Amino acid sequence: MTDTSAKSSAALENASGAKRVNVALGDRSYDIHIASGLLSLAGGLIKPILKQQRVFIVTDENVAKVHLGTLKAGLATQNIEAFEVVLPAGEATKCFAVLESTIDQLMAQGADRNDVVIALGGGVIGDLTGLVAGLLKRGMRFVQVPTTLLAQVDSSVGGKTAINSKIGKNLVGLFNQPEMVIADQDVLQTLPVRELRAGLAEVIKYGLIDDLSFFEYIELNAEKLNAASPEALAEAVRVSCESKARIVSEDETERGKRALLNLGHTFAHALERANGFGPALLHGEAVGCGMAMAMRYSQALGLCSGQEADRAEKGILALGLETDVRKLAGGPYEANALLEHMMHDKKAEQGKLTLILAKGIGQSYIEKQVDVEHLLAFLKTETAV
Ligand SMILES: NC(=O)c1ccc[n+]([C@@H]2O[C@H](COP(=O)([O-])OP(=O)(O)OC[C@H]3O[C@@H](n4cnc5c(N)ncnc54)[C@H](O)[C@@H]3O)[C@@H](O)[C@H]2O)c1
Ligand SMILES: O=C(O)C(=O)C[C@@H](O)[C@H](O)[C@H](O)COP(=O)(O)O
Ligand SMILES: [Zn+2]
Secondary structure (H helix, E strand, C coil): CHHHHHHHHHHHHHCCCCCCEECCCCHCCCEEEEECCCHHHHHHHHHHHCCEEEEEEEEEHHHHHHHHHHHHHHHHCCCCCEEEEEECCCHHHHHHHHHHHHHHHHCCCCCCCEEHHHEEECCCHHHHHHHHHHHHHHHCEEEEEEEHHHHHHCCCCCCCCEEECCCCCCCCEEEEECCCEEEHHHHHHHHHHHHHHHHHHHHHHHHHHHCCCHHHHHHHHHHHHHCCHHHHHHHHHHHHHHHHHHHHCCCCCCCCCCHHHHHCCHHHHHHHCCCCCCCCCCHHHHHHHHHHHHHHHHCCCCCHHHHHHHHHHHHHHHCCCCCCCHHHCCCCCCCCHHHHHCCCCCCCCCEECCCCEEEECCCCEEEEECCCCHHHHHHHHHHHH
């Protein structure tokens, strides 16, 4: 270890409230580093995995303005040269055209198999860059540097990478695990409030899936979370990452249990698709509503009590998210169209839908016997004006 990287590692050890969560996947295991000030220390964290002293950063226009300089300075302390590809911000970037142009730009910059790509941004950049890294020259290594709450608690962890197709959400992708995740808590302070709330939807998801006490923590701390309290957010990131790491370690490629992480998502992805993946409806906003729909559908099936479904909905509302499909941004939504989009869900097998339903808060389970006629009737009540 050189003097400078020894200093960086030491600084990391001392970084205030630093937490490390391991994603245990045998020889593809990796750490999620969670602390303040990590962009400045990124050089020390990344240097040990580099074969050549350079990296290729993929980011978006918004993130480039506020955080790219700090990351590059952090890399420069370790004499790591940084090339950059700056993409348009937003969900529309997860498409074939941007996949191609990102690959072209990286090749024009001379990226080779020994290089490491860094995804600096939210879930859009992470999902696209992870896919690019998996495809380019049959696979380059990549590091996730998530800058949204949603990306820190969910998308940067677990190796799902994808773009959208005209037919549906995330339909073209790979399981491709990163080398590490660097979750700098300071970057969350520049997030627009709408993006913060979208991230909180994926946070409360972990409580609803299998952790009643985390759900209670969120109920008690909703105000602090909404106000982007650094302490409350750091705790939410730690618990969420531990939860996701545990599930991913048990079922990396979603043969079973990992599908629980899809709570609310079959509804959410249909809503996003109905919107043409436009900016009117964010993924997290769709997930907030989709989870409330899953709870209401569980109630309609007699699986869960009205009290539990109401409590779940109140928890989601307290995070500033919409739970009523009729009031959801980007509407109006139409039941038949939603069902058609739902049928393209990746969990569907031989024309049969799988949904994540719940017997109560923290008691989600995978339901493979979904009656499509009954579901359509439910969607009609949900969307009726
Ligand atoms: N792979 C997975 O497991 C997984 C999990 C959840 C979600 N996702 C995907 O993630 C995507 C959503 O990610 P997202 O919510 O992070 O959206 P995003 O990547 O579009 O980022 C949200 C917005 O915030 C801006 N931004 C990012 N960081 C910022 C910062 N620190 N300060 C100011 N602005 C900042 C971005 O430029 C963008 O405009 C969806 O495509 C979803 O499907 C994937
Ligand atoms: O990591 C997972 O597994 C998830 O399902 C996390 C979700 O929050 C995320 O939106 C994911 O991209 C959805 O996966 P998909 O397989 O339904 O596209
Ligand atoms: Zn999601």
